[in-house]
Amino acid sequence: MHSSNSIIKFADNTTMVGLITNNDETAYREEVRALRVWCQENHLTLNFNKTNDMIVDFRKQQREHPPIHIDRTVVEKVESYKFLSVHITDKLKWSTYTDSMVKMAQQRLFNLRMLKKFGLSPKTLINFYRCTIESILMGCITAWYGNCSAHNLKALQSVVRSAQHITGGKLHALQDTYIIRCHRKAKKIIKDNNHPSHCLFTPLSSRRRGQYMCIKAGTEILKNSFYLKAIRLLNCHH
Structure with a gap:
């Protein structure tokens, strides 16, 4: 493997990351080719429907990047990619990810309200919140929280405030x-x-x-x- 590339594997999910310097994509493209060959030799099949190419480029003058081909099939270029449940965009913005978290957390607030209606104790409600809602809000927080917009942070914290009102107990603030x-x-x-x-x-x-x-x-x-x-x-x- 070239020093400018790295491969991240999790179960059957494989992600290749390459650093392109001076517009030279040779090492990255060679790595893609080597991965395809390795899969063939080890009787593994790449799922082209789930294979995407995302380019992160902050230069003022961006150039057009030729598409990646695998077995004569063009790999689709995307502006965002879901990596282990985290939505990463080509601009490294976190609105897509935080919006999905807020939506999922709000859905589970309904379950929290129903449990309170059934008469569960505040301690049990807080445990339920931490297992099913806080675990979502805190996922990979060191990566995204620092660069969240004020609007996104407000939406996330509103979920915590709602949960705190339902449980009647003090909950951890995202910032802390x-x-x-x-x-x-x-x-x-x-x-x-x-x-x-x-x-x-x-x-x-x-x-x-x-x-x-x-x-x-x-x-x-x-x-x-x-x-x-x-x-x-x-x-x-x-």
């Missing part, structure tokens, strides 16, 4: 959970030298032991990302 999980995730990445993001956390001088900086903090894409939030939390806790 986001901060806790960012700090926990950052410490795991720093301890794992093999993590793809380990190189982004650079220790400061010995006089400021235990504090870090993000080596790509100046880039616009990382402006409100998990990485900068994690750096701030690590340095504050120090």
Whole structure:
């Protein structure tokens, strides 16, 4: 595998990610070809109906990317892709994902109201909320929460407020959970030298032991990302 490519597998789901530099797509296309050959040699069939190609390109002057072909079949280009239940768009915006979460959570609020109507205790209602609603709202929160729009955050928090009104108990705010999980995730990445993001956390001088900086903090894409939030939390806790 070329160093600019990576393959992520989960059960029967395979995702290939390639970094294109200087408009040279050779390594990425060769990786796609190698994957197809590997599948043939191991008696596996690629499902073309579920195979998509998504390009993330923030350059001001974008160029047209020739389509990817697999066995003479053109792979469909898409603007969003659902990866392990998370909707990722080519602009790295989270409205599509948060809208789907709010819709699903609101549907389950109905079940919460019915349980209250049947006379279940507040403790049981809170447990039901945490298992069926909070688990949805908190999924992959370190990846998307920091770059959510104010409108999306308001919609998400309204679900929590509604659930809190129904259960009658104090529920965790999304912001609080986001901060806790960012700090926990950052410490795991720093301890794992093999993590793809380990190189982004650079220790400061010995006089400021235990504090870090993000080596790509100046880039616009990382402006409100998990990485900068994690750096701030690590340095504050120090």
